[in-house]
Each structure stands twice: as C-alpha cells, then as structure tokens.
Amino acid sequence: MSFDLVLFGGTGDLAWRKLMPALFQAFRHGTLPEGGRIIGIARDDLSDAQYRDLIRSRFDGVDLAKRPSPEEFERFAGLLHFLRLDLSRPEDYGRLAQMLRERHADVVVMYLATAPDLFSQVVQQLAAAGLNGANTRLVLEKPLGHDLASNRAINETVRSVLSERQIFRIDHYLGKPAVQNLFAMRFGNALFEPVWRREHISHIQITIAEDLGVEKRGAFYDKTGALRDMVQNHALQLLCALAMEPPINAHADAIRDEKLKVLRSLKPWTAEALDQHVVRGQYAAGNVNGQPVKGYREEPGVDPESRTETFVALRTEIASWRWAGVPFYIRTGKRLGSREAHIVVNFRETPHAIFSAPPGSTNRLIIHLQPRDGLELHLLAQGSQENRRNGQVLAPVHLDLDFDKRFGSERVGAYERLLLDVIAGRLNLFVRSDEQEAAWRWVEPVLERWRGEERGPRPYNAGTMGPSAASAMIARDGFCWSEEC
Known part of the structure; x- marks a missing residue:
C-alpha cells in the first residue's frame, strides 16, 4: 500500500x-x-x-x-x-x-x-x-x-x-503500551471483572506527574494550563478506560460508545463540589532532582502576573450502577517531585478481619504507565516471626510484573503505533467528536469558576507533589495519595 x-x-x-x-x-x-x-x-x-x-x-x-x-x-x-x-x-x-x-x-x-x-x-x-x-x-x-x-x-x-x-x-496516551495493557487486563482476563465494581473497590487514583517545567512552551502553556493540557484529554481518557463497560466487540465505535457513556455519567459540578473537590496550583521556585529551578512566573514567555494553573487535583464520581459512590481522584502537574504516571485501584477491606495487619495495608492494584510499564498487585500474606511477635499476623507483599522486561524490544511506542493505525485506517485508539464535546462540557464549569475567582492558583514549591490542599481534599474522604500512605 x-x-x-x-x-x-x-x-x-x-x-x-x-x-x-x-x-x-x-x-x-x-x-x-x-x-x-x-x-x-x-x-x-x-x-x-x-x-x-x-x-x-x-x-x-x-x-x-x-x-x-x-x-x-x-x-x-x-x-x-x-x-x-x-x-x-x-x-x-x-x-x-x-x-x-x-x-x-x-x-x-x-x-x-x-x-x-x-x-x-x-x-x-x-x-x-x-x-x-x-x-x-x-x-x-x-x-x-x-x-x-x-x-x-x-x-x-x-x-x-x-x-x-x-x-x-489523536491522544497519544491511548497509544501507550501500558494503556493497551489496561484494556487487555480488563477485557482479556476473567480474573478482574467480578471485582471491578463498587462492592469491592473503595476508590481509584489517577496521577500524571512531570518533573519538568514548561521548557520552551511558556507562551503556549500560559494560554492553556493543566486542566486543558492534561485533564480534559489524557486523564479523562484513562478514567474512561478504567470505568467503561465491556464493549460488544473490539470495533472502534463499540469501544468509543462505551467511553462516551462514562463521560456522560460523570457527576455534574455543583458550587459546593467546585469549592471542595477541585484544587489548582502553580509552581514556585524550588529544587527538582537536586537542582534549583525557577518558578512558573519566571519562565520565558510566561506573564509575570500569570494565574495559569500548572497543577490540578480533583475528585469526581460516576453515576452508574457499577461505580455509584466510588470516588475517582485525578492529579496532574508540572515541576513535581517525580516523573511518573500511574493508576492505583484501592480495594475495600475484608468485611470481617480475623487476622491483624499493619494499618492501611489493604489490597491494591497499581498500573504503572511511565517511566516504567507494568502492574503491581499488593496483597497480605503470612508475616515473619518478628511480625508475629509484634502482634501482626499478616504482612504486605506484592507481585510485580514489568512489561518492559517481559517484552523488551517487542514494545512499540505510542506515536509509532498511532501513526501506523492512521495509515491502516484503524480508528480504535482515536477520539470521536462526541467524546471530546462531552469532556469539554464536563470541565467547562471548572474553567468558569476559576475565571470568576479573585484568588489565583495555590503556590507549591517545585520538587513537591503539589499544594497541601490536594492532600486535604482526599483526606476529607479518609484516604491519602499513594506516596503519603
């Protein structure tokens, strides 16, 4: 051809x-x-x-x-x-x-x-x-x-x-091997489907963290911000992959129909939810990977009085029988303490504990997207004698599957896969217009609220994981971000 x-x-x-x-x-x-x-x-x-x-x-x-x-x-x-x-x-x-x-x-x-x-x-x-x-x-x-x-x-x-x-x-996150494995994990294996619902999952976290600043894209980024740049597309597409119902087949429109249902089921924003469940931040000077870095307003091309957010954390729910009452937390930002993207699926505690275990050691599945690509399944197992002497019969263990090591040179990069799909005419990994419109419709109330606020983004030091308000937001539900637990 x-x-x-x-x-x-x-x-x-x-x-x-x-x-x-x-x-x-x-x-x-x-x-x-x-x-x-x-x-x-x-x-x-x-x-x-x-x-x-x-x-x-x-x-x-x-x-x-x-x-x-x-x-x-x-x-x-x-x-x-x-x-x-x-x-x-x-x-x-x-x-x-x-x-x-x-x-x-x-x-x-x-x-x-x-x-x-x-x-x-x-x-x-x-x-x-x-x-x-x-x-x-x-x-x-x-x-x-x-x-x-x-x-x-x-x-x-x-x-x-x-x-x-x-x-x-194009949304290059949909071409990442890890995201492809997310679809394969959910719809190619019978193991997860019975527990992939509100009765067994307490909450889900999606984190896309970058340690870089805006680099040479200051003028572009200052007109865009983290909500438009990352949440409206990448993060919501990941949420759809996690929450969608099994499609009737692997054809493009069957997959995109189910993603659209998720976007349309996101709880609409209320004034109270916008106050309590959305945090925006902007990085100040700090230290990243041992090197001092300037603040966002000092970057080339950025307005010295800029109110553009470089960090967003938010909480949402999906109004459906499968997910009712399960909070989804999304967090993304620049100049954070590490470069990583991962999803943490936190399972509920056993209904009746007959063994003692360390606090907070519940089952969870971690899906690594970058820089590594793999799965971690965290379980509880018989502890050591020292654990038993301390009264803890069970101890945390985890199974670690590294896809990069397993498949090595067979891995295909996101843009390589997507470019080949375009040439071949395969639409499965591309976004339909009604998906985009549903995503924009959901984020618009957030943008409108920010336009009307006198206070700008909350400052956070470069090299941290964002403003403390993001930790307070998730703590109100009795949870914590994965690195803080």
Missing part, C-alpha cells in the same frame, strides 16, 4: 521530538508500509537535502540503541521530502496538490502538528484545493480548541469537508 504522509509543522517541536523518531522506528521495525513518502510542510526555505540533514541531526542525542547507522538513515531519508508552504496562501496548497497528484498514493495522511487555531483554516484550504478525497485521512493534535464552543467550531468545519471515518483525533 502506497502512502503520502504530509506533516504540517514539519520543522516544529512535535515533529522533532516525537513524530520523526516514531516514523523512523516503524521504518526500522519493518512495519512502515513500503512505497511511502513523508513530506514536511513549513514556512522554512529548505531543500529536500537540507530537510534530511535537519532530521538527521535529531538523532544525534538519542540512545545508541535508537540511533540509526549512516546506512540506515540514508535509506530512511529516501522517504523524506520538504515543501515550503504558507498556510495563509491558497496558491501554496495548489502546489501541494500538484505534488501529491504526481503519484496518486493509495492513502494520503494530513497530519496537523500546528497550533489548534490554524486547524479550521488549513482544512478549508485543503478542501478548496481538492485534497479532501476519499483516500485522505486527517490527524488532529490536541488540544482541539480551548473550550466547548471552539471545539465544536473546529469539528463542524472538519466534518463539513471530511467524513468522521477520515478524522483521527
């Missing part, structure tokens, strides 16, 4: 950090279909050779195992081409159309790795140039809009020129 992958923003940060390395790995693994062509699009004045040199330099600092040999890159570079294009000039799209019609590829992928406010303009220009045929597939990066109205406007524009089956709204 021949394909053309047209990468708008071909010299940008996303292409540089994620997309080109993923495409190269697919090429190296032999999974990238033959007869392909990758066309970088940007305003830079580059020849094909200069663009290939630019991409070659991307690999200078990567691990040796992922670095191509000169011969290997030369073969990959044969796929790379460049076209200078001004997104505001219709005649430039005509040049792109001519370039694509030279060989009539079976599939044409338009990947918009640009600012979201350019999506509608680019899509309309593509249609005007006749580049919205049945073989076209459009990839839209997040954030898709900055609120419900802008999200709807973009989706309406895109749907006016392309069918839903041609639109791939």
